[in-house]
Amino acid sequence: MRYVIVGLHAAGRSACAWLRRLRPDASIVGVDPEAMPPYARPLISYVLSGELEPGQLNVEGPDFWDRLGVRVVSERATALDPDKKILTLASGRQEPYDCLLVATGSSPRPAGVQGSAAKEIHYFRTRGHVERILAACRPGGSAAVLGGGLVGFKLTMGLLARGMRVHLLVTSPQPLALNVDERVGAWAAEQLAALPNLALQTCVTAQSMEPEPSGGYRLTLDTGESLTVDLVAAGKGVIPASGWLDGSGLACADGLAVDQRLLTAAPEVYAAGDTAICRDVALGAPRINAIWPLAVEQGRFAAWNMAGQDCPYPGGLAMNSIPLFGRHVVSVGAVNPRLTRGCVSEVAEDRQGRYLKLVFDGSSGRIVGALGLDAAPRLGELTWAVRRGLTRDDIPTHWRRAPLSAAPLAARTEWLAKAAGL
Amino acid sequence: MVVKSVIIRPELCVGCMQCMIRCAEAHSESGVLALAVSEAVLAKPRIHIGVGPELRPFPNKCRHCEPAPCQEACMPGAIRSDIAEGLKIVDMARCIGCGMCGMVCPYFAIRYYPAAQVAGHGAVAIKCDGCHERVARGQVPACVEACVTGALAFEDVNRHMNAGVNRLANAALGVTA
Structure with a gap:
C-alpha cells in the first residue's frame, strides 16, 4: 500500500x-x-x-x-x-x-486593499511570514494591523512588544467579534484602548495603500482618513x-x-x-x-x-483559547451574537470577575456554545458537552451553581453510557 | 503485562482532601509538607475533590487518555508520552501556558499555575504525572498513599477491569457472591 x-x-x-x-x-x-x-x-x-x-x-x-x-x-x-x-x-x-x-x-485571506503597495502587506501564517515581519520591525516605528480577530490581535500585541506604535483597524464594531460575546468583546476593547502606543479604530476598513516618497506607506481608510505607517500587516482569516x-x-x-x-x-x-x-x-x-x-x-x-478501519468523524466545532491581558478567554462553539440569535444563555460569575457563559439552543435546549473568562480549564468539559449533544437538563444544578468547584460533567455515569451509546 | 494505574472509587471518598495535600507536597521543591508551605512558589495539587452527583465528593484527576485530546491540542509538543509508559506528562520547560489542553480536556484535569520548576515562566499546565518518579523508586503515587478509605488505589488495570466486569455480570444475573 x-x-x-x-x-x-x-x-x-x-x-x-x-x-x-x-x-x-x-x-x-x-x-x-x-x-x-x-x-x-x-x-x-x-x-x-x-x-x-x-x-x-x-x-x-x-x-x-x-x-x-x-x-x-x-x-x-x-x-x-x-x-x-x-x-x-x-x-x-x-x-x-x-x-x-x-x-x-x-x-491567509487577502486583505482586499487596493493600491500599488498592497503587495507589500505582511501576512502572518508561516515561519517565513514572521521572519519577514521581524526584519521590517523597528522600535519606535509605526504599524497598521488590519483585522481585529485572533490573528490581528496577536499581531498587534507582538508588534507592541517589539516597541512599535500600532494602529489596529477593525471592520467590526468590536475586536474578537467572531470569538467572544459583546461583554467580553467590550472588555477586550477597553483593555486595548488603555494600552500605550495603540490606537484602536472600529467599524473601519483600509481601502488603499501607496508608498510614501520619504519611506513607509500611506493607508487610506473608508472614513476618508489616511495613516502613514512603516509596516502594514493583516490578519483577515x-x-x-x-x-x-x-x-x-x-x-x-x-x-x-x-x-x-x-x-x-x-x-x-x-x-x-x-x-x-x-x-x-x-x-x-x-x-x-x-x-x-x-x-x-x-x-x-x-x-x-x-488504514481500512471504519471510523466516522464526529464533527468539529470552533474553539479558541486566548491569553488576554493576564487573563484567559476560552470560547467554544457558537458564542458570537450573529450565530446565537434565538439562543438562551446562562451566566455564572464570581467576585474575582471569573465569567462563564453557557449558550443553549432556544428550542431544543441543546448546549451549542460556551465562553469563559478565567474559567479556562472548565471549557474542555463544555467542548465535550457540545460534542455529545447534552442539553440544559443534562447539566446538574450543582454544576451550574458552582461551576468552578463541581466534579466534571463526564463523571456522571449515565452520560458516559450515553456517550458510549449504551 | 501488569499495567498499574491509580484507580478511583468515588463511592468510597469522604472528601477529606488528604490526597490533594500530599500530591502538592510530593510536587513541591522540598517534598516536605512543613517546608513546602513556605516555598516561594507554592506547589499545587494535581488531583482535586469536586462536588459530584448528589453533592458527594468526587476525586478527579487526569485519566492519561490514549489518544489524548490534550496532547493533540498541544502546539509546542509539551505533553509527552515518552517519559513514562502509559502516562501523559507535561514538559513544563516547553509549555507556553496557552490553555489549548484545558480547552479540550473533558475531565477538568488540567489547571494553570506558576511552577517552581520553571520559575519566571508564567502559568503553565499542571496535571497528574502519575508520580512516575516515586513509582520508579518503588513507591506508590502520593495521593494513593494518603487515601485511607480506599477511594484511591494503585492497581493492575486489567485485574481491576476483570473485577468490574465480574461485579457487573453478577449484578445483571442476580448472583450474590
Missing part, C-alpha cells in the same frame, strides 16, 4: 504518525515544500512577541521523518488525477498513490489552500467536501484540516473550522479510515 500525504503540518503530521502505527510496513510519502524541520505554525505569534526564540518553533528534530519512516518530497503539489491516481509536483515529477490525504491547510486541485474535479473554492469518513468525492482521496469541510456539531451544518486541535484530530481519523 502506498500512502501519499500532501501537506505535513498539523493534519498531515498527525496522519503520518497514526498511519505508521497502524501500518508499520506501508510506504508513506509526504509532500510539502516546508516540511523540514517540523514546526508549529500557531507559535509564530510567540516568536513575534519575543516569548519564544525562532528555534523554539520546531516541535520535532530534523530526523523526525526518517524515524517515522516517511519519505519527504520537499515540493509543492500542483495537480491531482484521481482517475489515474497520480499526484503531480511543481517540478513535473509524478507520485503514484493507492490512497492520498489532502492536508494542504490554508492561506484564512482560505483553504485547495486551488491546486482545480481541474481534478474535486475542488470547490471553499474547500473540499468530505463524508463522515473524511473521504472526498474521489475514491481513496481523503481530506483533513483547514481544507476539509466537515460537519460543525454546534451549528449542525458543514463548515471549516481552521484550528490546530481539529486539524490534528482529523489527521488521526483520516489515518484510521485510510
Whole structure:
C-alpha cells in the first residue's frame, strides 16, 4: 500500500504518525515544500512577541521523518488525477498513490486593499511570514494591523512588544467579534484602548495603500482618513489552500467536501484540516473550522479510515483559547451574537470577575456554545458537552451553581453510557 | 503485562482532601509538607475533590487518555508520552501556558499555575504525572498513599477491569457472591 500525504503540518503530521502505527510496513510519502524541520505554525505569534526564540518553533528534530519512516518530497503539489491516481509536483515529477490525504491547510485571506503597495502587506501564517515581519520591525516605528480577530490581535500585541506604535483597524464594531460575546468583546476593547502606543479604530476598513516618497506607506481608510505607517500587516482569516486541485474535479473554492469518513468525492482521496469541510456539531451544518486541535484530530481519523478501519468523524466545532491581558478567554462553539440569535444563555460569575457563559439552543435546549473568562480549564468539559449533544437538563444544578468547584460533567455515569451509546 | 494505574472509587471518598495535600507536597521543591508551605512558589495539587452527583465528593484527576485530546491540542509538543509508559506528562520547560489542553480536556484535569520548576515562566499546565518518579523508586503515587478509605488505589488495570466486569455480570444475573 502506498500512502501519499500532501501537506505535513498539523493534519498531515498527525496522519503520518497514526498511519505508521497502524501500518508499520506501508510506504508513506509526504509532500510539502516546508516540511523540514517540523514546526508549529500557531507559535509564530510567540516568536513575534519575543516569548519564544525562532528555534523554539520546531516541535520535532530534523530526523523526525526518517524515524517515522516517511519519505519527504520537499515540493509543492500542483495537480491531482484521481482517475489515474497520480499526484503531480511543481517540478513535473509524478507520485503514484493507492490512497492520498489532502492536508494542504490554508492561506491567509487577502486583505482586499487596493493600491500599488498592497503587495507589500505582511501576512502572518508561516515561519517565513514572521521572519519577514521581524526584519521590517523597528522600535519606535509605526504599524497598521488590519483585522481585529485572533490573528490581528496577536499581531498587534507582538508588534507592541517589539516597541512599535500600532494602529489596529477593525471592520467590526468590536475586536474578537467572531470569538467572544459583546461583554467580553467590550472588555477586550477597553483593555486595548488603555494600552500605550495603540490606537484602536472600529467599524473601519483600509481601502488603499501607496508608498510614501520619504519611506513607509500611506493607508487610506473608508472614513476618508489616511495613516502613514512603516509596516502594514493583516490578519483577515484564512482560505483553504485547495486551488491546486482545480481541474481534478474535486475542488470547490471553499474547500473540499468530505463524508463522515473524511473521504472526498474521489475514491481513496481523503481530506483533513483547514481544507476539509466537515460537519460543525454546534451549528449542525458543514463548515471549516481552521484550528490546530481539529486539524490534528482529523489527521488521526483520516489515518484510521485510510488504514481500512471504519471510523466516522464526529464533527468539529470552533474553539479558541486566548491569553488576554493576564487573563484567559476560552470560547467554544457558537458564542458570537450573529450565530446565537434565538439562543438562551446562562451566566455564572464570581467576585474575582471569573465569567462563564453557557449558550443553549432556544428550542431544543441543546448546549451549542460556551465562553469563559478565567474559567479556562472548565471549557474542555463544555467542548465535550457540545460534542455529545447534552442539553440544559443534562447539566446538574450543582454544576451550574458552582461551576468552578463541581466534579466534571463526564463523571456522571449515565452520560458516559450515553456517550458510549449504551 | 501488569499495567498499574491509580484507580478511583468515588463511592468510597469522604472528601477529606488528604490526597490533594500530599500530591502538592510530593510536587513541591522540598517534598516536605512543613517546608513546602513556605516555598516561594507554592506547589499545587494535581488531583482535586469536586462536588459530584448528589453533592458527594468526587476525586478527579487526569485519566492519561490514549489518544489524548490534550496532547493533540498541544502546539509546542509539551505533553509527552515518552517519559513514562502509559502516562501523559507535561514538559513544563516547553509549555507556553496557552490553555489549548484545558480547552479540550473533558475531565477538568488540567489547571494553570506558576511552577517552581520553571520559575519566571508564567502559568503553565499542571496535571497528574502519575508520580512516575516515586513509582520508579518503588513507591506508590502520593495521593494513593494518603487515601485511607480506599477511594484511591494503585492497581493492575486489567485485574481491576476483570473485577468490574465480574461485579457487573453478577449484578445483571442476580448472583450474590
